[in-house]
C-alpha cells in the first residue's frame with residue numbers, strides 16, 4: 001500500500017475509540033490482507049508500537065497477514081480426517097498447485113499460489129467427521145476426498161494442470 005493511500009485511511013479514522021481497528025479494517029478491505037510493510041509504516045506514522053499492531057492483526061481472525069487467493073481451500077486436519085488421509089490430501093494439493101504450506105506470522109498454516117488464484121489452509125474440524133477426509137473450497141464441502149479426486153474438484157474452480 002502506498003503512503004498516500006495510508007495517509008488517507010488514517011485521516012478518515014481520527015476518533016481515538018476503535019481507531020486502530022478501523023484503520024486495519026480498511027487496509028484489509030483495500031489490499032485483501034494487511035501487508036507487513038504497511039504495519040511498519042502505520043507504526044511510524046501513529047507512534048504506536050509495531051507489536052501492538054501485530055497483536056491486533058493476529059488476534060482478530062478477520063485480518064490476515066498474507067495475500068489470500070481468489071479461492072480458499074481449507075483442508076480439515078481434525079482427528080477423524082487425519083486418520084482417514086488428510087495429510088495425503090494436503091500433500092496432493094501442494095503438488096498440484098506447486099506450493100508448500102507453512103506457518104504464517106499469525107500462526108496459521110496457509111499459503112497462496114503465486115498467481116493468487118488459490119490459498120490453501122488447514123482447519124481442525126468442520127463437524128462433518130462422518131465424511132472424512134473433508135476439504136472445503138469457498139464454503140463448498142467435499143467429503144470422502146481422495147488425492148485422485150482433486151484435479152476434478154480443482155477444475156471446478158478454474159485450475160488446469
Ligand code: FES
Nearest residue numbers: 076078081126128
Ligand atoms: S475431523 Fe474433519 S470434519 Fe471433523
